Each structure stands twice: as C-alpha cells, then as structure tokens.
Amino acid sequence: MSAEPLASWNDGPAKQALLDFAAHAEASVPAGDRIAVFDNDGTLWCEKPAYVQALYLLQRLQEQAADDPELAARPVTQALLEGDLEAAAAQGLGPLAEVLLATDAGVTAEAFAVTAAAWLEHAPHPHFRRPCADLVYAPMLELMALLRDHGFRVFIVTGGGVEFVRAASERLYGVSPDDVVGSAVEVELERRDGRIDLVRTARLLGSPNEGAPKVINIQAHVGRRPIFAAGNSAGDREMLEYATTGTEHPSLAIVVDHDDADREFAYEGKAMTDPSAEAIAETAARAGWTVVSMRDDWARIFPEA
Amino acid sequence: MSAEPLASWNDGPAKQALLDFAAHAEASVPAGDRIAVFDNDGTLWCEKPAYVQALYLLQRLQEQAADDPELAARPVTQALLEGDLEAAAAQGLGPLAEVLLATDAGVTAEAFAVTAAAWLEHAPHPHFRRPCADLVYAPMLELMALLRDHGFRVFIVTGGGVEFVRAASERLYGVSPDDVVGSAVEVELERRDGRIDLVRTARLLGSPNEGAPKVINIQAHVGRRPIFAAGNSAGDREMLEYATTGTEHPSLAIVVDHDDADREFAYEGKAMTDPSAEAIAETAARAGWTVVSMRDDWARIFPEA
Numbered sequence: 001m002s003a004e005p006l007a008s009w010n011d012g013p014a015k016q017a018l019l020d021f022a023a024h025a026e027a028s029v030p031a032g033d034r035i036a037v038f039d040n041d042g043t044l045w046c047e048k049p050a051y052v053q054a055l056y057l058l059q060r061l062q063e064q065a066a067d068d069p070e071l072a073a074r075p076v077t078q079a080l081l082e083g084d085l086e087a088a089a090a091q092g093l094g095p096l097a098e099v100l101l102a103t104d105a106g107v108t109a110e111a112f113a114v115t116a117a118a119w120l121e122h123a124p125h126p127h128f129r130r131p132c133a134d135l136v137y138a139p140m141l142e143l144m145a146l147l148r149d150h151g152f153r154v155f156i157v158t159g160g161g162v163e164f165v166r167a168a169s170e171r172l173y174g175v176s177p178d179d180v181v182g183s184a185v186e187v188e189l190e191r192r193d194g195r196i197d198l199v200r201t202a203r204l205l206g207s208p209n210e211g212a213p214k215v216i217n218i219q220a221h222v223g224r225r226p227i228f229a230a231g232n233s234a235g236d237r238e239m240l241e242y243a244t245t246g247t248e249h250p251s252l253a254i255v256v257d258h259d260d261a262d263r264e265f266a267y268e269g270k271a272m273t274d275p276s277a278e279a280i281a282e283t284a285a286r287a288g289w290t291v292v293s294m295r296d297d298w299a300r301i302f303p304e305a
Numbered sequence: 306m307s308a309e310p311l312a313s314w315n316d317g318p319a320k321q322a323l324l325d326f327a328a329h330a331e332a333s334v335p336a337g338d339r340i341a342v343f344d345n346d347g348t349l350w351c352e353k354p355a356y357v358q359a360l361y362l363l364q365r366l367q368e369q370a371a372d373d374p375e376l377a378a379r380p381v382t383q384a385l386l387e388g389d390l391e392a393a394a395a396q397g398l399g400p401l402a403e404v405l406l407a408t409d410a411g412v413t414a415e416a417f418a419v420t421a422a423a424w425l426e427h428a429p430h431p432h433f434r435r436p437c438a439d440l441v442y443a444p445m446l447e448l449m450a451l452l453r454d455h456g457f458r459v460f461i462v463t464g465g466g467v468e469f470v471r472a473a474s475e476r477l478y479g480v481s482p483d484d485v486v487g488s489a490v491e492v493e494l495e496r497r498d499g500r501i502d503l504v505r506t507a508r509l510l511g512s513p514n515e516g517a518p519k520v521i522n523i524q525a526h527v528g529r530r531p532i533f534a535a536g537n538s539a540g541d542r543e544m545l546e547y548a549t550t551g552t553e554h555p556s557l558a559i560v561v562d563h564d565d566a567d568r569e570f571a572y573e574g575k576a577m578t579d580p581s582a583e584a585i586a587e588t589a590a591r592a593g594w595t596v597v598s599m600r601d602d603w604a605r606i607f608p609e610a
Binding site: 032110155163166176177179187196197198216221246 | 415460468483484489493494501502503510524525526530543551
C-alpha cells in the first residue's frame with residue numbers, strides 16, 4: 001500500500017466510509033467472503049461522450065463500411081460514421097449492439113484481444129486528447145488498492161464486452177482477465193489446420209450484463225455474494241442491492257456521481273437498456289448508499305499524463 | 306513446495322514429463338499464460354461406482370421422494386432409490402440431470418452451498434467407506450501444487466454442477482470457487498424481505514459442460530487458452546486438444562487411465578453425453594498425450610485417512 005491510502009480523495013464522509021469499511025471488513029469478514037465488484041464504464045473510467053468501446057467500434061466501422069454497402073447504409077452506422085455519437089446512442093442498445101457485435105465476427109478470441117489491446121493503448125479520446133487507456137479514474141485505482149490491501153478480491157462486472165475489457169484489465173486495473181465479468185458474444189469451436197480455435201459470432205450470448213443479469217452473472221462467475229459494490233448508473237442498481245442485503249457481514253455500496261463538468265462531465269447515471277429506470281442517485285439516497293461526488297470527493301480525476 | 310515434488314508418483318515417463326513441463330513453462334511462458342485446467346470426476350477424485358454428485362442426489366431423492374409420488378415413480382428415481390446406480394446411469398444424462406436439477410430447485414445459491422459442503426464432509430462413499438471428501442487423488446493434489454509452484458493458475462473445468470464442486474473446491478483442492486467452471490442451473494433473482502437472493506431453478510443453463518462446451522466455457526470464464534490440461538474421458542477431448550494446439554508455448558495434456566482394479570477401479574473413460582465417442586486412450590495415443598497409469602505411475606491413490 002502507498003504511504004497514504006486514497007491519496008487522491010479529499011477528506012470527507014465518502015473517504016472516511018471507505019477507510020472504515022475496509023478496516024472493519026478485514027477485522028470481521030473471512031477472507032473468502034471479502035469480494036468487491038466494480039462496474040467499469042463511468043465507474044472506473046470515462047464513458048463520455050461515448051463508451052470507450054463505442055469509440056473502438058467507430059474505427060472498426062470506418063474500416064469495414066468502406067467494403068460493405070449494407071452495413072454503411074444502416075442509420076446507426078451513418079450516425080457513428082458522422083461522429084454523431086448521441087444520435088447513435090439514441091438508436092438504442094439493440095442496433096448499436098448489432099453493429100458492434102458484427103465488427104469482429106469471424107475473428108478468433110485471441111486475435112480480437114490483440115486488436116482491442118493495441119487500439120486501447122493508442123486511440124486518442126475525442127475530448128481529452130489522451131489515449132483511452134489513460135482515462136481511468138485515479139481515485140478508483142487507489143480504492144481497488146485499498147481493498148486488496150485489506151484482503152479483498154476485486155472483480156470487474158461490466159455492461160461492456162467482456163473480451164474488450166479483458167484485453168486491458170491487467171494493464172489498466174491490475175485485474176486478471178478471469179476476474180472480469182461482462183456482456184459476451186457467442187463463440188464457436190472450429191477445427192482448422194490441426195488446431196482448435198474459438199471464433200467470435202455476431203450473436204450476443206444471453207442478455208447484456210446490466211441490471212439483474214449483473215447479479216446472476218456474479219453468481220455464475222464468482223460464486224459468492226460480494227460485500228462491496230461500486231457503480232454509477234441505474235444498470236448497477238441490482239448489483240449494489242445484492243452486495244448490501246442478505247449478508248450478516250458489513251457491506252458497502254458506493255455510487256460515483258458525475259457532477260464535475262469542469263474536470264470531466266456532469267450527467268445522470270442512466271441504464272443502457274432501460275433509460276426510464278429510476279436515477280441511481282435517488283435509489284442511493286433511499287438505500288443509504290455512499291454517494292461519491294467527483295467534484296467534491298476527488299482531488300484529481302485521472303492519473304498524471 | 307514440499308521437499309520432493311510429486312512424491313506419490315513413481316519414477317517414470319509420466320512423472321518426468323510433468324516435471325520437465327513445469328520447469329520449461331516457468332522458464333519460457335509469461336506468467337499470465339500459465340493456465341492449467343483439470344477435469345474433476347475421475348481426474349481429481351473418484352467417480353465410481355457413481356459420480357459423487359449422483360450420491361448426493363441419492364440422499365436428496367430419498368428425502369424428497371417420500372413426499373412426492375410423481376418423482377418417486379420415475380424410472381431413474383426408482384433405480385437410484387434401489388441403489389442400482391448403473392441402471393440409473395443407463396437412463397442417460399437427460400433423465401438423470403432432470404431429477405438432479407429438481408432436487409434443489411427453489412433453494413438459494415447460498416443455502417445450496419452450505420448443504421452440499423456439509424454432505425461432502427460426512428457422506429460415506431459406498432465402496433471405500435470413507436467420506437467422499439477424502440477420495441481425492443493424492444498424486445493430482447501434488448501435481449496442482451507443482452504447477453502452482455511454477456507460477457501456474459489452476460482451474461477446475463468439470464462436467465459436474467459448478468455450485469456442487471465450488472462448495473468444496475477450496476477445502477479439497479485449494480481452488481477458489483471463482484476458479485471452478487462447470488455445468489450450471491439457471492438461477493432467478495428474487496426480492497424478498499428487503500433483500501435480493503438468487504434462487505436455483507430446475508433448468509440447466511445451456512449445455513452440460515462436456516466436450517466442446519468445456520472449451521467455450523474456458524474462454525467465457527478464464528479468457529485465455531490453457532497450456533496444460535488433465536482429463537480422463539472422451540468428454541475432455543476437446544479441452545485437451547485446445548490446450549495443446551494453437552499456442553507457440555510449450556503445452557502438455559495428460560489422461561488419467563483407470564487401470565487399477567485393486568486399489569480403485571478399472572474402466573474406460575467414456576463421455577457422459579456421448580458414450581459412442583472414441584475412447585480417450587485412443588485419442589491420446591494418436592495425439593501423443595501423456596497417459597498416466599494409476600497402477601504404474603501412482604505409488605498411492607488417496608491421501609492418508
């Protein structure tokens with residue numbers, strides 16, 4: 001642990017709640033039950049003006065639409081290619097996902113990981129003009145370190161593509177690829193040239209990993225109820241409820257509030273798949289979760305360049 | 306590491322191949338790619354005269370059939386209740402799985418884990434008259450330790466129920482529950498008494514984790530291709546092929562051959578779901594995999610009582 005835990009956090013109730021929880025859990029919770037889950041987009045890194053994965057999609061689309069008139073003619077494709085990310089998002093998750101899923105269909109899982117990791121290292125973010133891989137939240141990296149120092153296992157539970165996040169999870173967060181849970185495409189086993197490969201299809205596997213599926217997938221993957229959860233949108237609600245109910249252990253849920261228009265963006269955390277869901281800030285207030293104000297609680301947002 | 310690695314293994318080509326591989330991998334493979342996967346039934350512990358999970362089912366059925374005439378009247382139920390495990394297995398995986406899945410439907414994931422773990426600690430094995438939890442293969446525990454000592458991450462990839470194996474994976478093998486991949490039932494999210502719980506259904510989630518699904522589920526869960534795989538049946542074939550093709554790293558597949566009728570059982574490793582599949586010994590011979598003779602390569606089978 002660094003000499004000062006949560007060094008990028010300003011003193012206040014949020015920081016104190018985190019320090020108290022970590023110490024309390026270490027003293028009272030068996031090691032195997034010290035499970036922490038973090039949403040990714042908007043919780044661990046910047047998700048505006050578009051999900052990082054949507055930016056990746058944009059580049060892949062630019063490459064592919066030139067050779068594929070049908071793909072180029074879709075409204076969501078046109079919106080993306082015109083750089084109108086809001087219009088693309090307004091098409092809804094379905095059409096957006098369909099195009100997203102198609103971009104890497106037919107590619108092996110291993111080739112996709114190489115492509116995604118390389119893109120993340122170099123692709124400039126349209127607002128901050130830094131590589132997307134730099135736009136992780138420094139205070140959240142420190143929070144992950146704090147929890148690990150108190151014996152927690154840290155998992156990422158993302159609505160984004162699991163293989164996309166895995167491609168950089170170790171590099172960005174120190175999280176092993178097998179500790180990432182997310183949305184996934186179906187893969188097919190192919191025998192070719194005397195070897196077995198797994199090839200990506202354009203079909204989503206099950207539901208997007210948001211809302212109740214986050215809880216179900218935590219069980220499928222981690223096999224234990226977490227006692228700490230961090231999110232920033234209505235799509236994290238069930239995960240935060242799951243971590244803070246049904247356990248006799250101390251538990252904590254935090255919600256990252258994007259209220260810093262000067263240093264990042266100011267917006268309400270909506271769910272991808274259900275924009276009409278209650279704002280997560282309202283749920284948090286009723287449930288007594290800890291709301292983290294980016295403006296007030298964070299002394300800095302991103303790591304030094 | 307113990308003073309002598311693989312202490313329960315007799316000197317010979319199998320033991321030497323394992324020692325050489327572990328050393329070679331540590332010297333030449335990045336840590337993140339040192340992934341080992343083990344089948345469970347018949348590879349890590351005894352699966353005869355019936356899968357341990359089938360023995361668990363038997364006790365649950367005895368409890369439940371008394372109150373449920375329809376359940377009691379099924380042929381597979383009758384065979385199991387008469388202790389005719391071969392007749393039950395002969396009904397095929399489908400009817401067996403249906404009864405198996407139903408035994409704990411409506412139970413929370415957490416309650417099931419408690420029930421299964423308690424049963425494993427105490428339930429006597431019908432042949433060896435020791436608790437089922439004692440019937441792990443000592444040489445395989447040593448092999449897991451050897452691989453870990455050389456920087457491997459060790460995963461269990463079982464055709465059995467993932468939650469059943471997880472209930473004892475840490476205790477039996479030192480494998481964290483999240484490092485177990487297996488067959489699964491669907492769970493449903495329920496809100497009750499102000500809490501969120503996950504409740505088991507009687508529906509299998511996807512396919513049984515055997516054959517090609519083992520490979521697909523390794524990717525879904527681990528996210529990387531293993532370079533070491535251990536199995537004992539035709540249901541492990543694809544997993545062993547996956548680990549030993551498509552990588553530039555050194556790789557090794559081993560097949561545990563049940564050829565010791567005196568100390569355990571002598572039988573051919575068939576797949577659960579496809580009994581007509583090629584015997585794994587034939588596949589191993591053609592592929593050049595390392596066959597481990599329980600009779601010749603293992604100085605002892607089980608840990609001391």
